[in-house]
Amino acid sequence: MIGKIVLAGGTGFIGTYLSDKFQQQGYGIIHISRQPGHISWQDHKRIVQALEQADMLINLAGKSVDCRYTEKNRKAIMDSRTETTQLLGAALLACKQPPPLWINSSTATIYRHAEDRPMTEADGEIGAGFSVEVAKAWEQAFFSFKLPATRQAALRISIVLGEQGGVMTPYKNLVRFGLGGVQGPGTQRFSWIHMEDIFGIITFLQTRKDLSGVFNCASPNPVTNRELMDQLRQIMNRKLGLPSPKWLLELGAVMIQTETELILKSRWVIPKRLEQEGYEFKFPELGQALRHILHR
Secondary structure, X not given: OOEEEEEEOOOOHHXXXXXXXXXXXXXXXXXXXXXXOOEOOOOHHHHHHHHOOOOEEEEXXXXXXXXXXXXXXXXXXXXXXXXXXXXHHHHHHOOOOOOOEEEEEEEHHHEOOOOXXXXXXOOOOEOOOHXXXXXXXXXXXXXXXXXOOOEEEEEEEOEEEOOOOOOHHHHHHXXXXXXXXXXXXXXXXXXXXXXXXXXXXXXXXXXXOOOOEEEEEOOOOOEEHHHHHHHHHHHOOOOXXXXXXXXXXXXXXXXXXXXXXXXXXXXXXXXXXXXXXXXXXXXXXXXHHHHHHHOO
């Protein structure tokens, strides 16, 4: 074992992938989650013990936003992000030898609906609405801690593409059953990132001890929804795909208990800081990423 990494809320799509990758590198992984066999969020003492002399803390905790935004779900989405972040910050303050890096998940949804220009860390405009309020509160909780021995990096993650779940599963099914046409107007931007680049960015930040703050985690080449669906159909060898107008998406969202924001919001996010600092994306182009995921 070359060291240990504490992974908080890391039992989902992204966390499972990161856990496997870091274990392949020789790290021991300690999980904090609500699942049996992991350190409980209520066990402050064991959380502090886990963080002592750890190489890195990665926090991905948060209830999935793939649900209807009822009052109960809104509270769970907000609390599951802010409260866990606050618990971790308090535990780090209690450490004698805290990890030198704390990476906290955030979301590219913090920016406004943008079809006119891309959003960067320096000049991106923060949006409005429930999802944005969650993102702002999440980052505020994170940066409220002043940790002299621990660098802090918030990753504004766009839509993650990977093999074992995430958005690829419903998109593949839509195309497979002939529904892989334009969704809504088709002009809304789709900012995305390949799972391998999430891992790459984290390891990049681990080695770059001079970097901290907010980072957009998105491919440098976002596409429109029309381009996304065209490329999916092409790679899956489906010539036709019925379009889904907004009214149909609204109806479908109610039926499958989700929100149309996940499809209709235009996320035009550029990873300017990472590019300026020299991070090289393994999957900068959508077609290359989709072929890698779908043809393995």
